[in-house]
Structures are given as C-alpha cells and as structure tokens.
Amino acid sequence: NDVHCAITDYSAFASYRQQMLDAGYPTITVDAGDAVQGEVIGTLTNGSAIVEIMNSVGYDYAVPGNHEFDYGMDTFKELSGQTEAEIMPEYEYLSANFVDLIKDETVFKPYEIRNIAGLNVAFVGISTPETYTKSTPAYFQDENGNYIYSFSEDNFYETIQNAVDAVYADGAEVVIAIGHLGTDAASEPWRSTDVIENTTGIDAFIDAHSHSTIEEQTVKNENGEDVILTSTGTKFENFGKMTISQDGTISSELIKPEEVDTDATASAKAAYDKTQEVIDKYEEMQDFTYEEIGTSEVDLTTLDPETGNRIIRNMETNMGNFVADAYRITTGADIAFANGGGIRADVAKGIVTRKDLMDVNTFGNTMCVIEVTGQQILDALEWSAHAPLNEDGTALTENGGFMHTSGLTYEINLHVKESPVITDSQLFFAGIDESKPRRIQNVMIGGNAIDPEATYTLAGSAYTLQSGGDGYTMFAECSIIEPDCGKDQDLLIQYLQEDLNGTIPASIYGNPYGEGRIKILATDSEDAHRYVETERTEATSSKDGYVKYVCSICGGEKTEILPKLSGGDNEPSVPQTGDSGVLITCIVIFSGAAIALSTVTIYKRKKSTIK
Numbered sequence: 001n002d003v004h005c006a007i008t009d010y011s012a013f014a015s016y017r018q019q020m021l022d023a024g025y026p027t028i029t030v031d032a033g034d035a036v037q038g039e040v041i042g043t044l045t046n047g048s049a050i051v052e053i054m055n056s057v058g059y060d061y062a063v064p065g066n067h068e069f070d071y072g073m074d075t076f077k078e079l080s081g082q083t084e085a086e087i088m089p090e091y092e093y094l095s096a097n098f099v100d101l102i103k104d105e106t107v108f109k110p111y112e113i114r115n116i117a118g119l120n121v122a123f124v125g126i127s128t129p130e131t132y133t134k135s136t137p138a139y140f141q142d143e144n145g146n147y148i149y150s151f152s153e154d155n156f157y158e159t160i161q162n163a164v165d166a167v168y169a170d171g172a173e174v175v176i177a178i179g180h181l182g183t184d185a186a187s188e189p190w191r192s193t194d195v196i197e198n199t200t201g202i203d204a205f206i207d208a209h210s211h212s213t214i215e216e217q218t219v220k221n222e223n224g225e226d227v228i229l230t231s232t233g234t235k236f237e238n239f240g241k242m243t244i245s246q247d248g249t250i251s252s253e254l255i256k257p258e259e260v261d262t263d264a265t266a267s268a269k270a271a272y273d274k275t276q277e278v279i280d281k282y283e284e285m286q287d288f289t290y291e292e293i294g295t296s297e298v299d300l301t302t303l304d305p306e307t308g309n310r311i312i313r314n315m316e317t318n319m320g321n322f323v324a325d326a327y328r329i330t331t332g333a334d335i336a337f338a339n340g341g342g343i344r345a346d347v348a349k350g351i352v353t354r355k356d357l358m359d360v361n362t363f364g365n366t367m368c369v370i371e372v373t374g375q376q377i378l379d380a381l382e383w384s385a386h387a388p389l390n391e392d393g394t395a396l397t398e399n400g401g402f403m404h405t406s407g408l409t410y411e412i413n414l415h416v417k418e419s420p421v422i423t424d425s426q427l428f429f430a431g432i433d434e435s436k437p438r439r440i441q442n443v444m445i446g447g448n449a450i451d452p453e454a455t456y457t458l459a460g461s462a463y464t465l466q467s468g469g470d471g472y473t474m475f476a477e478c479s480i481i482e483p484d485c486g487k488d489q490d491l492l493i494q495y496l497q498e499d500l501n502g503t504i505p506a507s508i509y510g511n512p513y514g515e516g517r518i519k520i521l522a523t524d525s526e527d528a529h530r531y532v533e534t535e536r537t538e539a540t541s542s543k544d545g546y547v548k549y550v551c552s553i554c555g556g557e558k559t560e561i562l563p564k565l566s567g568g569d570n571e572p573s574v575p576q577t578g579d580s581g582v583l584i585t586c587i588v589i590f591s592g593a594a595i596a597l598s599t600v601t602i603y604k605r606k607k608s609t610i611k
Contacts, residue, residue, distance in 0.1 A: 001031065001180070001208030002065070002234040004038025004344070005362075007053055007283075009236035009257035011276040014057040016239075016260045018271035026116045029058060030123065031091075032208035033065020033180035036079055038235075038344060040289050040355055041282050043364045046071045047079050048087045049282045056275040059091035061112065063125040064098065065180040065208060066134035070363060073139045080108070094125025094178065096163035097152035107149070110163040113172050121244060122172035124163050124202075126179035128209055129153035129190050132426045133471040134341070134400060136463055153426060156190060157198040164201040174248055177202045182210025183231075185397040186387040193219055196227045204242060204250045207231040210398075211310075213238065216252040228252055289355035294496045296504035298512075300347040300360075302340075305512050313340035313398040314387065316514035319347070320404030322504065323360065323488075326495035328406040331485050333369045333459035335407035335445060337380070339470055341400025342461065342488070352504070354493060361488035365461040369482040370475060374445075375452040377408070379474045381440045383429045385412045386419040393417065393523040401470030404518070408450075410443040411519045415528035415553050428471040437530070437553050442519075457481055461488060529556065541565045 003010075020027045035054065036047030047068075054062075069076050078085035080093045096110035111124040129151035132140060140149040152159040164175055181192040188194060192207040196219045205227060207214070213233035218226045230252040232238045238254040245251075262272040299305075300319040302312035312320055323343055328336035345359040358364075372380075380403070387399035393414060396402070420436035421429060432438070443450040462483070463469035468476065485491065496504060508515075521528040531549035534557075539545030545562035 001206070001232050001240075002034045002211050003031070003050075003236055004034055004067070004234060005036070005042040005050060006039065006235040007041060007050070007279050009239075010053050010057055011272045011279060012257040012260040012262055013236070013239050014275040015262040015264070015268045015272040016255065017058060018268045019264050022265050022267055028060045028114060028116070028121075028123070029091075030178050030206065031059060031062040032178050032206050032231075033063045033127070034067045034208060035062070035065070037067040037070045037363065039362055040286050040358045043358070043362060044286060045282070046075050048085070049285075051079055051089050052087045053275060053278050053282070055087070055090045056278045058271075059089075060114075061123055061125070061178065062089070062091055062093050063178045063180050063208070064093055064095060064108075064127050064131075066128060066131040069131060069135040069139055072136075076139075082107070094123060095127045096124055097129075097156065097159045098127045099150045099152060101148050101150055111167050113167060113170055116244065117246065119174060119244065119246070119248065120172050121174045121176060122167035122170075124160070124167060124175060124177050126160060126177055126181060126195065127151055128179075128181050128187065129156065129426065130187060130209075133428060133469060135469075137428075137468045153190070157195065160195055161199045161201075164199060168201060174203050174244060174250070175201055176242070177205045179205060180208040182207065183212050183214075184210040185390075186399045188388075192229060192231075196221050196229065198222055200225070202227055203248075204228040204230070204252070206240065206242065213254070215254045230254075286355065289353065289358060291354045292351050293354050293357075293493060294352045294500070294502040294504070296347055296349050296352050297506040298504065298509050299349045300504065300509060301512050302343055302346055310398070312343050312404075313400055313402045314396040315520060316404065316516070316518040318509040318512050318514050319343060319360070321406070321514050321517060322509055323492065324404045324406035325508075326492045326499075327367060327459045327488070329499050330491045330494050331367065331369050331459040331482065333407070333457040335377070335405060335456060335458055337458065337460040337464065338404045338406075339400060339461070339464055340402040340404060341470065342463075343404075347504070352496065357492040357496065358489045361492060363463075363488070365463045365488045367459065367485040367488055367491055368462045368465055368480060369457055369459045369485060370465050371455050371479040371481055372458045372475060373452065374450045374454050374456065376474050376478070377445075377450060377456065377458070378438075378440065378443060378452060379429070379432060380472060381410055381443065382419070382432060382438055383421055383472060383474070385439050386421040388419075389414060389417055389523070395520070401464075401472065406517075408443065408445050409517045409519075411441045411521055413437075413439050413441055413521045413528050413530075413553075414523045415521065415525075415530075415551075417523070423471070428468065429473045459485070529553065529558075531558065538562065539564050 036050040041049050077083040081089045093108045095108045098107045100107050111122050113122045142148050179192050183191050192205050200221050200223050211234040212231045214231045217229045219229050221227050228250050232240045242252045263269050302319050304311045324336045324338040344362045347356050384403040387396045416437050416439040420433045422431045424430045464472050465475050529551040530553050532552050534550050535548040537545045539562040544564045547560045549558050
C-alpha cells in the first residue's frame with residue numbers, strides 16, 4: 001500500500017511472489033491504493049508507468065486510493081481499465097462504496113471471491129470518502145458543480161456491511177477487506193478501525209492511506225470478535241504477507257524488499273528480471289531529472305530529526321518554510337500557503353538535482369495567486385489546525401491540509417482542545433462556531449497584526465485555493481489575481497536558481513524545526529491560558545490586595561497578590577517610584593482569531609505639591 005511511485009523495489013516483490021508460487025502456495029497479490037502518484041515518473045507518465053510495472057509483477061486486485069484520481073477522472077478511467085488506453089491494467093479494481101450516482105451503481109465490483117486451495121476467500125474493496133478533499137473535489141462533479149460520484153459517506157458502515165453480507169450469501173468462508181482508509185485521528189469516522197468496530201463478518205483488513213506500519217494488530221468488531229489489521233507503511237518500506245491456513249486462521253507479517261533473495265530459484269530470478277526490465281525503461285525516461293541545479297547547506301526535512309517521525313503535517317519544518325518561501329517570492333504575493341500533504345520528500349545537504357525538487361512537490365500542481373480578506377486567512381488557519389489532539393494533548397494529529405506559511409506567522413493554542421470549525425457531511429470546511437474559542441492566535445503578516453477587514457494577495461496551489469482541495473472552501477468566491485503561475489515544482493527550481501543564486505542557505509533554513517513561524521503553545525503551558533480579570537481588591541498600606549482571573553478557554557482560575565503599600569493608611573494605592581503615579585492594570589483582548597492577553601502597566605505622572 002501507498003507505494004507512491006517508489007518503483008525500485010517492485011522487482012524484488014515480483015521475485016518473492018514467484019517464490020511463493022514455486023513453493024506451491026496459491027498466491028493473491030493486492031494493492032491497497034496510492035500506487036500511481038508520488039514521484040517524478042508518475043507525473044511524467046500520468047501514472048501509466050506504474051500500471052505497466054504492476055502488470056509485470058502479476059497483481060490480481062487493487063483498490064483506488066485518493067491519489068489514483070490526481071490526474072483527473074478521464075485519466076483515472078484509463079488507469080483503472082474503464083476506458084481504452086495504451087497500457088491497460090491486467091488486474092481488477094474493487095470498491096464497495098465508490099458509486100456512480102448517474103447510473104446508481106458501484107463503479108467497480110464491490111468484491112471478488114476466489115477459491116484458494118478449496119477455501120472460498122472474498123476480497124472486499126473500500127475507498128476513503130476523504131478522496132473528495134484529498135484529491136480534487138471537481139473531479140467528482142459535473143460542469144454545474146453537482147456531485148455525480150459518491151463514496152457512500154452518508155451510509156458508510158451500512159454500505160460495507162451490505163457488501164460483506166453479500167459475499168457470505170455468495171458462499172464466502174473468509175472475508176479480507178482491502179481498504180484505503182488509514183488510522184489517523186483526522187480521518188475519523190472513516191478509518192479502518194472505525195469500519196471494523198461498526199461491522200461484523202470481516203476476518204482481516206489490509207489497510208492504507210495513513211502510511212501506518214502495522215505488522216499485525218487485533219481490533220474488535222461490533223460483536224467483540226477479533227479482526228486482524230495490517231498495513232505496510234509507504235514507499236515500499238515493507239510489503240505484507242498474509243497467510244490463510246486451511247482451517248481459516250489468518251496471520252500477517254511484514255517483509256523488507258532488501259531482505260529478499262531474488263536468486264532463490266531460476267523462476268524467481270526470471271520474475272525479477274522481467275519486472276526490472278520495465279523499471280529500467282522508466283528509470284531511463286527520467287534521466288534528465290538528475291541534472292544538478294544547485295546545492296544545499298542543510299538537510300531540508302519533513303521529519304523530526306530526533307525521532308524520525310513525520311511532522312510536516314502538524315508542525316513547522318525548514319522544508320515547509322522553503323516551499324512556502326518559493327511560492328511567495330516567485331509570485332510576488334503578500335503571503336503563501338503550502339499544504340503539508342503536498343510536500344512529499346526531503347532534500348539532503350549537498351548537491352541538489354532537478355529530481356530532488358520535483359519529488360518534493362511531486363503532484364505538479366498549478367500555482368495561483370488570489371485576493372483574500374484577513375478574515376478568510378484567519379478561517380483558513382483555523383481549518384489548517386482543526387485536527388484532533390494526540391492522546392496526551394501535546395500535538396495536533398496529522399492533517400494533509402496543515403499549512404506552512406511565508407510572509408505570515410501565527411500561534412496554535414493547544415489549550416483549545418476542541419476545534420471550533422464546522423464541517424459538512426463530506427468533511428469540507430463549513431464555518432466556525434463562534435461560541436467556541438479559536439485555536440489560532442497572534443497572526444502577523446509582514447510583522448503587523450492581521451486586519452480581518454483588509455485584503456491581501458495569497459499564493460498557493462490552485463488545488464487548494466481554487467478547487468477546495470483539503471476542504472478549503474472559504475476561498476471559493478475570491479478574486480483570482482493570477483490563475484496560472486506555473487507548476488509548483490518549477491517554482492521551487494526557480495527559487496533555488498534565481499532567488500537563492502543556486503544555494504539553499506543555512507542562515508535561513510538551518511534549523512530543521514524552522515524559524516518559529518508557527519508557534520505551538522502546549523496544552524499545559526501558562527501562556528496557553530486566556531485569562532480575564534473577574535475580581536479586584538486594591539492593596540493598602542495595611543493589607544495586600546489581589547486580582548482574580550478566569551481562563552476563558554477552560555474556566556481555570558488564578559489569583560495575583562498585590563503587595564501592601566508602604567506609607568500611611570491615607571496614601572493612595574500607587575507604586576513607589578521616582579515619579580508619583582497611578583498604577584492601572586488592564587487586560588487587552590484583540591478580537592477575531594488573533595487573540596492576545598497581556599497586562600499593561602501605565603504610570604500616570606502627577607503634579608508635584610509643595611507644602
């Protein structure tokens with residue numbers, strides 16, 4: 001699953017598959033989606049290179065992931081065998097919930113039953129409804145904006161349960177779900193775990209979409225029965241081997257391609273060579289992309305260098321800053337957005353090739369500039385940070401629509417545990433519940449506080465800013481300043497060669513965690529509270545005073561002691577300074593999503609009096 005055009009290891013996979021056949025095992029080979037997009041070779045061939053490589057391996061079934069649609073519906077129909085193409089898939093697509101609304105039927109077969117050594121095994125395909133936003137919404141609409149395709153989001157579990165019931169009625173004895181759903185919290189309620197917990201009859205689930213590495217996990221179904229869940233990660237880090245025993249028991253393991261003995265048998269070597277020949281052809285096609293175009297003084301990363309975990313989708317990185325800077329500076333916009341899900345690769349310190357930057361923005365999205373209001377920016381940032389918090393509340397969970405910025409800085413307050421955004425049935429942005437606190441605060445553009453009424457120019461992908469990709473509907477009515485600024489890949493290359501004079505400098509991008517453009521306030525930090533004064537008693541020379549505050553987010557209270565004053569009882573409550581003065585303490589609250597609380601102390605000079 002989620003191979004994303006990492007073509008090198010298909011040959012080892014083909015060899016291992018042949019070894020299983022040589023050993024006498026009936027073998028079914030499946031892909032759980034997101035195979036045809038993700039690196040340059042996919043972009044150069046609109047995904048057809050991957051189809052030919054998969055044909056050479058001998059795949060049986062595939063499930064459409066959200067990125068199978070990235071080249072448009074017409075190309076998807078060719079890639080999936082619905083219309084004639086030069087290279088047709090020799091495997092079959094399955095999906096129980098991808099529906100043609102005009103024909104009122106599923107686009108593909110919901111399932112297929114195979115007799116394997118006398119056991120009837122059913123494979124049920126499931127596609128994520130997140131495809132609406134994780135691909136391009138317009139691909140599933142007619143020219144008037146009406147949806148002509150559905151992913152059965154309104155009756156998701158029922159649709160899948162009906163498919164499972166149908167396979168048992170057709171004689172299935174074992175049911176394997178092949179789903180492109182994932183386990184990320186932001187994908188709820190359409191995760192693989194959600195499906196298992198709300199259905200019965202699935203024996204094992206081969207998952208994709210979240211790039212999770214799960215060798216074998218047990219999840220309880222609606223009846224409390226165990227279901228095996230497995231997923232192989234991404235980019236061929238592993239491939240999965242699921243074994244069904246004669247008695248119907250199932251086990252799963254993960255295998256690394258580099259561990260395969262590709263010369264184990266003559267036929268295994270032949271299978272390797274057959275697939276490698278196709279890979280070599282496409283490697284030669286992309287030779288021009290290995291042209292050296294500059295150098296980098298740093299590692300530009302999408303990962304946390306300390307843990308190796310991906311962070312491009314929930315916090316700032318130097319790679320996110322580099323990409324956003326490229327968009328803003330090459331287009332001349334006031335600010336730029338770069339969605340974390342569109343940043344797909346790292347760039348290592350040293351020589352930078354054309355392919356390095358093309359793989360960063362591998363989708364080849366068209367870039368544009370639009371005119372937006374400050375309020376639309378505030379809403380967009382709130383949507384960017386709407387994902388649920390992780391289990392210990394220390395970070396946002398991953399979200400492909402998480403925005404990196406250039407020309408703009410902001411804070412995400414994790415003390416706001418529940419996002420105020422409102423979504424529609426397809427999980428598009430539908431508004432803000434203004435009765436709830438916003439997570440986003442202290443938004444600054446060019447060093448100045450954002451003005452919700454002002455207009456700004458915003459650069460980003462047309463996928464996001466014009467087509468509502470990742471659910472960004474707040475820009476739908478915006479004026480388009482420049483509809484086509486070129487491909488995102490080309491802007492990265494232009495930025496390196498022309499604006500940075502061929503060198504990515506450590507002075508700007510040296511910190512892998514970025515420059516502090518996105519400050520995340522921890523849930524339990526004092527700065528994360530938004531305190532409002534509720535009660536005050538001034539200090540006198542005989543006793544302390546106090547000020548009581550309550551947090552407008554959580555309702556927590558705190559008290560600040562005002563030390564008693566020196567001097568006589570009749571002296572005014574003033575600080576003892578070189579100047580006589582009146583101490584005025586106030587809370588300043590800025591409206592909108594950019595909220596800041598501060599205590600301001602003002603010393604008001606009084607006239608001297610001589611007695």
